[in-house]
Amino acid sequence: MKRILAFLILFALIIPLCPVSAVEAAQTDIAISVGADETERNFVWYSLSSQPGSLRLWIDWEPMEYLGAYSSTVAKATDGEYFIHRVTLKNLLPEIDFVYQLVNEDVESPLYRFSTPALGDFSFVFAGDPQLGESKDPTKDREGWALALERISSHEVFRDAAFLLSAGDHVDEKNNEAHFDDLLHHEALTGIPMANVIGNHEAKSEIFSQHFFRPNDSADYGVTKAGGDCYFLFHDVLFFLINSNNKNTEPLWKPCLQSIPIPFGRSSPSTIPCTP
Secondary structure (H helix, E strand, O other): OHHHHHHHHHHHHHHHHOOHHHHHHOOEEEEEEEOOOOOOEEEEEEEOOOOOOEEEEEEOOOOOEEEEEEEOEEEEOOOOOOEEEEEEEOOOOOOOEEEEEEEEOOEEOOOEEEEOOOOOOOEEEEEOOOOEOOOOOHHHHHHHHHHHHHHHHHOHHHOOEEEEEEOOOOEOOOOOHHHHHHHHOOHHHHOOOEEEOOOOOOOOOHHHHHHOOOOOOOOOOOOEOOEOOEEEEEOOEEEEEOOOOOOOOOOOOOOOOOOOOOOOOOOHHHHOOOOO
16 A cells, blocks of 8 residues: 555656646648749648747758758647648758758657759659548558658659659548548658649648648639649749639630740749739
8 A cells, every 4th residue: 555655646746747738749740842943842730839830950961050940830720729830941952951850849859851852854753642541441541651652752763753743632531630640640751842732532621721831822713622723833844733623614814915925934924914
C-alpha cells in the first residue's frame, strides 16, 4: 500500500510538469506546393495552436547556414479543431539544398529537407487519382500511396524531378479528414513540392483548399468550394491548372486580336491590352 501511495504521489507531481501545449501544438498534414514561379515554395500544415507559427530555414551546407524564421498566417480549419498555418518562401536560389523546421509555440518539428532544381531544362512527375479511401481498406490505400511516393522520392528515374503534378481525385470522400490524413501523412511529402489539380471527388470540399496552398488560386474563374483555376510559371513554362468541375455556362474566355506580335515571356501579361 505504501508503494502504491508513493507511486500515486509521484505521478501527481509529474503530471503538472508535462507541457500540455506541446501535444496540442504538434504539426501534422505538412504539404509543400509550387509557388508563383520556380523561386517560390508554399508550405501549409495543421496545428491545434491558434498562435502564429514559424518556418525556420537553413542552407544545407557544412555547417548549415541559418537564413531566418518566417511567420505563418493562421486560419481556423473546417473541422473546428485544427488551425491552418501557411508560409510562402520567396527568392529561393536554384540548385540549393534547404533544411526547414516548423515551430508552433514551444514545439519544434523534426528537420525536413527540400531542394531547388537547376536552371534550364527540368522534369516533373505526373500522377493522378490516388483517391485515398476508394477501396474501403484504409491500410491498403495508405500503403499503396506510400509505395508510390517512396519510388518518386528515391528512384533514380525521378531523382531530378522538380515537382509532383497531381491530376486530381486525391481522396474518395470530399469531407473525410481521415482520407486527407492518409494522403498527407508521409515523410516523402515533406520534401516534394506538389501542383494539385482539383478533381471531381474533392471539388466541393473546403478541406482541399485548406490542405493545399496553391499559387494564384483564382477567386473568379473555375471556382468551386475547393478553389478555382490556378497557374504558375516554372522556368519560362506557364502551367494552367483548370478546375473543370465548375459548370458555369457563362463564357470563361474572351478571345482578342491585335495586329502586332504579342511579346510572350515573363513580362507579357502586363503588355497585352486584352483582358479576360
